[in-house]
Amino acid sequence: MNRERLPWDDLKLLLAADRAGSLNALADLLAMDPTTASRRMKALEKSVGLSLFVRAHGALRLTGEGLQLLDHARAMEDAERAFRISVEALKDTPGGVVRISAPPTIARFVIAPGIGALQATAPNIAIEMDTEPANVRLENWETDIAVRLGAPQNVTDMLLVRRVGVAPYAVFEPRQARPELGWVTYSKRFSHVPEAAYVEEALAGAEPVLRSNDPMAMALAVAAGAGRAVLPVELGKSVAGIVQSGAPVLKREIWVLRHPETGETSAVRTAYEWLVGLFDAHS
Template sequence: MNWDHFRFLLALARAESLSGAARRLGVDQTTVARRLAAAEAALGHAVFDRADGRFVPTIRGVDVLNRAADMEIAVEDACYPDTPESPQGAVRVTAVPWLIQRVLVPNYDAFGTVYPGIALSLLPDSQNLSVTRREADIALRFARPDGDSGALSRRVGRVDFVPCRSAESPAETLPWIAYDAAAGHLPQAAWIDAQADPAPGGLKVADLETAIAAVQAGIGRTMLPAPVAAGLPGIAADGPPVLEREIWMLIHARSRTRPSVSAVADWLISALRRGNFA
C-alpha cells in the first residue's frame, strides 16, 4: 500500500464525503471511491462506516488515519525542516467563522511577517472540526472540550456577550432576533429565548454575521460578543454583559512539539489578547 492511498483516506476523513474529498484533491468522485476501495482491500478492513451520507472512521480506521496523519507530518517536515529557529510547514486552525473573520484575520499581517515559512490555513467552521482526526492542527472552541480524547486542551480566553441594538432605535421598540433551531444549543440563543416574545413570527438567524447585519439594519436586538460589538458602526450595547463563555484551545497530542504549531498557538493567544478576549 503506497502513500497516495493514505492521502486519499485523509482527504475523505476531513471532508466526510466523496464529493468534498474530490474537491480537496482536484479529482473526480469515482477516483476517490476507487482509491478508498483499494486502500480498504490492502488493509483487510473497513476504514469508514457510511452514516447519514457521511464517511465516519471506524475504530480501526481512526488508528489508520492517525498513522497516516503522522506520515503526512513526516513528509512535510522532510520537505520543510521545522525547527525552533525557523518554524516551517502547514498548520491548520479551525474556529467559528466570526472569530476567524473578526479577530484572527485582522491580526495576520504580524504573524506572516515573523513566520514566512509557515503556511497557515484558517478554517471557519461552526461544527467543531476534529483535532483527533487531524481535520485541524489547532481548534479554538467556546466550551471545555469533552470529545477530542487525542487532544490537549487549555483555557486561553473568555468572551462576554452583551445585548445589542441599532444605535438609532430605542430598545423598547425592538423585538428580539432569536437563533434558528440549528443554533439553538448555544448559551446566547437560550438567553434570548428566555427574553423573547413566545408568539410565532419574527426573524431568526443561524450565525453571528447575519445577526450583526440584522441589528445594523434596525430589525431587532440580539446578543453579540462585547469586543466585537464595541467596534461595529451603528450598534449600541443595551446594558451590561449578561453572559460569559470560555475560549479553549485544542492541539493534537502528537503535534504539540512541532515548532510551527507552537508558534501558531502563541500567535492565537496574542491575537485573542489584542482583541480583548483574554
C-alpha cells in the same frame, strides 16, 4: 555478515580509527578505555565478517577492506550532519500549512488581524482558517488547532487543551430602537449555546425576526432595525448603527485545543504559541 542493522555508533568506529592513528588515541576520541575500544572493534569485525583494523607497534590503521567501507561511513556522517542542520533550520524557521478552526467572531477580530505578526516572525507558515460555526473534530484530523467557546466536553486524552480568555456577550439594539423591537438570534441547531438560550427564554415561545448561523449577519440585521440580538461585545462594538444595551448578559470561556501529534510539529507549535499570545493581548 549479521543481517541485523548495524548501529550507527559502530560505524563511527571506522571514522574514529582512521582519524586516531593509535588505539589510545581512539579510546580518547570515543571517551572510553583502550580495552573497551578494542572490544568494540572486534565486535564490529565479527558483525560484518571482515577484518577492518590493523594494530601493530602501537599504531592503528584500517585494512584495505576497511578503507573501502570508510567512504560509506563518511557519507553517513555527512548525512547525519545535514539532518541535524535541517532540524535546526526547521526550529529556527518553521514552515508549512497550519489549519485553524475558530468561531467566526474570533476569526475576524482576533486571528485575522494577528496574521501579520505571525508572518513577521515565521514567514514560511501559512494559515488555513475554517470559520464554520459547527465544531470540527481534531480526533479525525480535520484541523491542527481548534478554538472553542465554552469548556470542551468529552475531551479525550489525545487532545491538549488550554483556557486562553473570556468572551463577553451583551444585548445590542439599533441606535434608534422601536419599543416593539423583536429578536434576531441563532439558528436552531445552536439553541444549546448560552447566547441562543438567553434569547429563547426572552422569546417565550414566540418566533424571532431572523435566525442565522452568522453573527455578523445578525449584527447587520440589527443595524438595519430588524431587532435586537445577543452578540459578542467585540463584534457589536465594530458595527455602525447598533449600541450595547446595558452590561454584558453572559461570558463564555475561550479554549484552544490541539492534537498532540500534529501539535508537536514546529509549524503547529509556533502557530499555537502565536495564537495564545493573541488572546493574551486581548485579555
